[in-house]
Amino acid sequence: MSADTASNGNAIVARGLTRRFGTLVAVDHVDLTVARAQVYGFLGPNGSGKSTTIRMLCGLLMPSEGEISVLGHSIPAEAEALKRRIGYMTQKFSLYEDLTVQENLEFLAAVHDVPRAATRARIDELLERYWLGDRRKQLAGTMSGGQKQRLALAGAVLHKPELLFLDEPTSAVDPQSRREFWESLFELADAGTTILVSTHYMDEAERCHRLAILDTGRLVADGTPRELCEELPYAVRLIETPAPRRAQLALKHVAGVVSMAQIGAELRVLADKREADDGALDAALRAAGIDARVKEGRANLEDVFVAATRKPLTEAA
Amino acid sequence: MSLRRMLSVVVKELRQLRRDRLTFAMIIGIPTMQLILFGFAINLDVRHLQGAVLDEANTARSRELVAELGASQVIEFHRRLATPQELDDLLREGAISAALVIPADFETRLERRDHPPLQVVVDGSDQVVQSAARQLAAYPIERLRNPLATSVNNVEIVNFYNPERRAPVNTVPGLVGVILTMTMVMFTAMALVRERERGNMEMLIATPVSPWELTVGKVLPFVGIGLVQVTVVLFLGTLIFSVPIRGHLVDVYVAALAFIVASLALGVFLSTLAKSQFQAMQLAFFTFLPQILLSGFMFPYAGMPKLAQWISEVLPMTHFIRLIRGIMLRGASLGDLWHELAALGVFSALMLSIAVARVSKRLD
Numbered sequence: 037m038s039a040d041t042a043s044n045g046n047a048i049v050a051r052g053l054t055r056r057f058g059t060l061v062a063v064d065h066v067d068l069t070v071a072r073a074q075v076y077g078f079l080g081p082n083g084s085g086k087s088t089t090i091r092m093l094c095g096l097l098m099p100s101e102g103e104i105s106v107l108g109h110s111i112p113a114e115a116e117a118l119k120r121r122i123g124y125m126t127q128k129f130s131l132y133e134d135l136t137v138q139e140n141l142e143f144l145a146a147v148h149d150v151p152r153a154a155t156r157a158r159i160d161e162l163l164e165r166y167w168l169g170d171r172r173k174q175l176a177g178t179m180s181g182g183q184k185q186r187l188a189l190a191g192a193v194l195h196k197p198e199l200l201f202l203d204e205p206t207s208a209v210d211p212q213s214r215r216e217f218w219e220s221l222f223e224l225a226d227a228g229t230t231i232l233v234s235t236h237y238m239d240e241a242e243r244c245h246r247l248a249i250l251d252t253g254r255l256v257a258d259g260t261p262r263e264l265c266e267e268l269p270y271a272v273r274l275i276e277t278p279a280p281r282r283a284q285l286a287l288k289h290v291a292g293v294v295s296m297a298q299i300g301a302e303l304r305v306l307a308d309k310r311e312a313d314d315g316a317l318d319a320a321l322r323a324a325g326i327d328a329r330v331k332e333g334r335a336n337l338e339d340v341f342v343a344a345t346r347k348p349l350t351e352a353a
Numbered sequence: 354m355s356l357r358r359m360l361s362v363v364v365k366e367l368r369q370l371r372r373d374r375l376t377f378a379m380i381i382g383i384p385t386m387q388l389i390l391f392g393f394a395i396n397l398d399v400r401h402l403q404g405a406v407l408d409e410a411n412t413a414r415s416r417e418l419v420a421e422l423g424a425s426q427v428i429e430f431h432r433r434l435a436t437p438q439e440l441d442d443l444l445r446e447g448a449i450s451a452a453l454v455i456p457a458d459f460e461t462r463l464e465r466r467d468h469p470p471l472q473v474v475v476d477g478s479d480q481v482v483q484s485a486a487r488q489l490a491a492y493p494i495e496r497l498r499n500p501l502a503t504s505v506n507n508v509e510i511v512n513f514y515n516p517e518r519r520a521p522v523n524t525v526p527g528l529v530g531v532i533l534t535m536t537m538v539m540f541t542a543m544a545l546v547r548e549r550e551r552g553n554m555e556m557l558i559a560t561p562v563s564p565w566e567l568t569v570g571k572v573l574p575f576v577g578i579g580l581v582q583v584t585v586v587l588f589l590g591t592l593i594f595s596v597p598i599r600g601h602l603v604d605v606y607v608a609a610l611a612f613i614v615a616s617l618a619l620g621v622f623l624s625t626l627a628k629s630q631f632q633a634m635q636l637a638f639f640t641f642l643p644q645i646l647l648s649g650f651m652f653p654y655a656g657m658p659k660l661a662q663w664i665s666e667v668l669p670m671t672h673f674i675r676l677i678r679g680i681m682l683r684g685a686s687l688g689d690l691w692h693e694l695a696a697l698g699v700f701s702a703l704m705l706s707i708a709v710a711r712v713s714k715r716l717d
């Protein structure tokens with residue numbers, strides 16, 4: 037199959053994408069399809085290969101194996117042509133700390149061939165949109181973490197790319213700004229921009245059109261957030277008890293219990309539907325002499341994430 | 354290659370440089386300091402050097418001569434020695450800088466005129482002492498003894514540690530080369546590595562900027578800086594030390610420009626080898642030493658073994674030293690020295706091409 041023909045209507049198509057660093061397989065035969073004008077989320081624990089995948093898709097890193105087509109360009113062969121059409125926000129701040137906000141954006145405008153006449157207005161517009169208007173003359177290195185990320189995003193969208201790669205763009209942004217940040221992402225998506233964004237935040241993942249979950253380099257789940265929740269092969273049980281810590285110990289060895297998390301006074305248990313049904317949990321709690329009430333819960337993305345990254349869920353894909 | 358993209362790299366680089374106070378200070382500081390240090394050491398009018406006399410003749414004429422030479426106050430002959438061994442020891446210890454040796458057959462030598470009648474043994478490792486000894490050598494002893502004598506070969510200078518006697522003015526033109534090598538190679542070697550070390554490279558290579566635009570853009574500001582440094586050295590050199598510029602000033606600048614480009618090309622090349630700024634510094638230093646030692650700045654080219662000569666032909670500084678000494682001291686034109694200029698051109702083209710080919714727009 038040629039990656040090119042498969043790209044119709046899709047911004048990104050990758051097949052069997054693999055990257056090895058020595059003996060470590062950082063990305064392991066990942067298949068990915070991202071439709072145009074979508075906000076596509078990348079989820080995965082630390083070191084699961086999110087950044088590595090993004091770098092390969094941008095043409096910055098050679099894949100060890102696999103085929104990539106991004107915006108119709110076969111990558112890595114046509115990486116240079118692609119670079120005019122994408123914006124990439126790196127995980128680590130990569131603008132110049134010893135340049136001011138304005139100077140950084142002027143530099144980016146020039147290297148991206150933003151018409152000279154349009155540059156000033158465009159920079160003003162972005163500074164306005166990302167609340168950096170009063171920071172114009174501040175050295176980028178002296179800004180706060182969240183301010184830096186907003187500047188980096190402004191830099192990534194400066195030349196109005198068709199495709200945006202955002203590697204954990206909001207890891208240091210406060211909740212209020214994050215909301216507004218995401219509003220601006222949807223504005224871009226509405227205008228036709230495709231966005232691939234990696235994140236560790238479940239509320240952000242929830243907002244994506246589609247999601248991919250990576251674990252130790254493998255794609256372990258992908259779909260819309262709703263699909264992922266509905267297809268979760270585990271049941272969610274909420275256990276109300278005055279002794280959640282003890283309950284956790286009591287349930288630890290019950291067959292079929294996948295994970296437990298204390299949330300306030302409640303214990304949230306993820307369990308196999310058949311192996312660890314209500315009866316089994318009740319029995320285990322009673323045997324430990326714990327007074328508890330077991331309720332049915334609704335799966336959320338965190339459950340999906342925990343289940344998917346705990347062990348490979350090939351059937352969920 | 355897009356001119357705008359390249360210029361935007363230049364502007365960015367200049368803005369960063371303006372905020373980098375230390376580098377900025379070094380641009381003017383290094384040439385000024387080096388020139389003044391080197392310049393004064395070579396230009397000092399020496400007096401009162403510690404000396405000794407080994408008078409093996411001990412005749413009336415020899416004693417008179419010692420008094421005569423001592424009267425010049427350049428070298429003070431306080432110590433009287435008995436054996437050549439004593440002289441050796443004192444010289445090695447650094448207790449004396451020069452010694453007057455009057456052989457036992459002094460009188461005969463004076464008469465027969467086939468050998469120099471006496472020797473001044475000097476610590477040739479010290480430039481200042483050498484020039485002082487030269488003053489002594491010019492002393493017309495024989496004429497004093499015998500008004501009819503014509504031989505000028507009165508005092509033979511035996512250079513203990515320095516193979517070649519150099520005129521002080523020789524040093525300043527060469528110094529232009531030393532200063533440019535030091536600053537140009539080091540600054541550029543660090544320039545590209547810095548982008549990588551600070552993580553800017555990942556952002557840069559995801560933009561349409563090409564390796565040529567990036568490299569040339571990063572290097573171009575340093576061409577200007579190099580020319581400023583040349584101007585500082587030439588200005589101070591002529592002002593303070595009256596170093597002559599016998600050739601055309603334009604030729605001096607053209608030669609300097611060619612050498613600056615060659616040094617920058619070398620720096621960029623090193624930059625692509627190094628993984629960190631520290632490594633880049635080490636590499637720069639590694640190329641700095643042979644350039645100083647083998648280029649003819651320190652030791653004469655003619656005296657080097659064949660292998661060293663071959664190496665020195667590869668070094669840009671060798672060709673620059675020949676160019677700049679030729680133009681400034683001998684009044685040569687670029688036409689006379691075109692092959693040296695061509696050598697610099699070839700070196701630059703080669704280095705820059707290798708370097709740019711190595712500036713990959715990938716992370717691996």
Ligand SMILES: Nc1ncnc2c1ncn2[C@@H]1O[C@H](COP(=O)(O)OP(=O)(O)OP(=O)(O)O)[C@@H](O)[C@H]1O
Pocket residue numbers: 057060062080081082083084085086087088089127
């Ligand atoms: N240049 C490299 N050399 C060697 N190993 C690497 C390199 N880059 C990444 N890795 C390894 O590849 C794996 C995936 O790294 P990657 O940066 O893609 O993870 P990530 O999902 O982005 O993690 P995080 O959430 O912490 O950003 C890690 O184990 C990492 O150590």
Ligand SMILES: [Mg+2]
Pocket residue numbers: 086087088127203
């Ligand atoms: Mg990452």
